[in-house]
Amino acid sequence: MQKKGNPYGIHRVIGEEGTLPQAAKKVDNDMSFLYDNEILCDVITLNVDAASFAVIKEKGEGEAGKISAIILDIVAKQGKLKNPWTGSGGMFIGTVAKIGDALAHKVDLKEGDKIASLVSLSLTPLRIDEITNVHIEKDQVDIKGQAILFESGLWAKLPHDMPEPLALALLDVAGAPAQVDRLVKSGDTVAVIGARGKSGLLCCYQAKKRVGASGRIIAILHREKGRDDVDAAPFIDDIIISSADKPLELLGKVEDVTGGKLCDVVINCVSRENCEMGAIMITRERGKVYFFSMATSFTKAALGAEGIGKDVEMIIGNGYCKGHADLTLNIMRESDYLKELYLKRYC
Numbered sequence: 187m188q189k190k191g192n193p194y195g196i197h198r199v200i201g202e203e204g205t206l207p208q209a210a211k212k213v214d215n216d217m218s219f220l221y222d223n224e225i226l227c228d229v230i231t232l233n234v235d236a237a238s239f240a241v242i243k244e245k246g247e248g249e250a251g252k253i254s255a256i257i258l259d260i261v262a263k264q265g266k267l268k269n270p271w272t273g274s275g276g277m278f279i280g281t282v283a284k285i286g287d288a289l290a291h292k293v294d295l296k297e298g299d300k301i302a303s304l305v306s307l308s309l310t311p312l313r314i315d316e317i318t319n320v321h322i323e324k325d326q327v328d329i330k331g332q333a334i335l336f337e338s339g340l341w342a343k344l345p346h347d348m349p350e351p352l353a354l355a356l357l358d359v360a361g362a363p364a365q366v367d368r369l370v371k372s373g374d375t376v377a378v379i380g381a382r383g384k385s386g387l388l389c390c391y392q393a394k395k396r397v398g399a400s401g402r403i404i405a406i407l408h409r410e411k412g413r414d415d416v417d418a419a420p421f422i423d424d425i426i427i428s429s430a431d432k433p434l435e436l437l438g439k440v441e442d443v444t445g446g447k448l449c450d451v452v453i454n455c456v457s458r459e460n461c462e463m464g465a466i467m468i469t470r471e472r473g474k475v476y477f478f479s480m481a482t483s484f485t486k487a488a489l490g491a492e493g494i495g496k497d498v499e500m501i502i503g504n505g506y507c508k509g510h511a512d513l514t515l516n517i518m519r520e521s522d523y524l525k526e527l528y529l530k531r532y533c
Contacts, residue, residue, distance in 0.1 A: 227301070238269035240458075257317065277306065315330045349532075363517060378452075382415050408458075450474070462477070
């Protein structure tokens with residue numbers, strides 16, 4: 187008979203009573219037994235979040251072997267893939283291997299279904315037997331191994347109308363365009379920092395749907411490289427090349443483009459540190475800043491805004507909001523431009 191598990195997975199936490207799996211230093215990744223409210227998955231691919239992979243890639247000197255060694259070491263020490271430098275993880279796609287007895291009649295799943303996890307690898311018990319491939323430009327790692335989803339864990343069945351690597355890439359950042367859909371209204375001026383990236387372009391697209399013909403989408407890029415992807419996008423109105431970690435330079439360029447009015451909503455998707463003040467300074471008074479990037483420092487954002495006397499609403503990116511998976515997958519079905527571009531990038 188299977189043991190009863192806690193809905194939030196605290197039964198897998200080692201040596202820290204009452205601590206949730208994400209905050210825990212180590213979780214039990216022994217897959218030889220299953221609690222009654224867990225889902226065991228055979229993992230195919232890990233999609234490491236952009237901020238995390240950037241650090242791992244840098245420390246691994248961009249070499250697949252060294253990157254693999256770092257990932258294996260993290261999982262060996264923690265029982266999960268929680269980046270020790272960023273605190274973030276990513277997500278996986280895999281095949282359902284077994285469903286706990288208490289969940290068997292509660293979830294619309296069966297053994298053999300292919301799913302994507304919609305909760306962070308930083309809390310997901312994971313065992314890696316072998317890393318078979320490292321896709322450096324995609325932030326993805328193919329593995330042989332297994333993972334556990336808790337009762338409270340989110341997942342989505344993989345769609346049949348698009349390749350798995352594409353679906354995985356999209357679902358990893360599904361919270362961003364879905365939150366944009368909530369934050370942006372008709373007529374707004376919206377700036378997206380890191381607009382060329384995976385989440386950035388999705389945010390630009392969804393923002394344009396919301397602002398309509400009377401609104402404006404400003405794409406902010408760190409450098410000229412890759413500008414062609416943004417130049418050709420039919421849902422972007424203005425492009426600014428500027429470093430978000432140089433806030434005064436960025437502010438001047440946004441003032442020029444907006445006639446000094448600045449932006450109603452700013453979305454920060456860039457996976458680099460010290461970009462908080464750039465996002466805050468280009469937002470109008472009482473405007474909104476959405477920090478989706480896992481490289482964001484709450485302390486820098488809060489104290490920085492206070493330090494310059496800027497009254498803005500700051501929102502921490504939540505990787506989940508209701509309906510986010512369907513909304514993001516539907517962007518690929520709606521936009522031929524993005525579908526073609528993302529197929530080239532991720533498949």
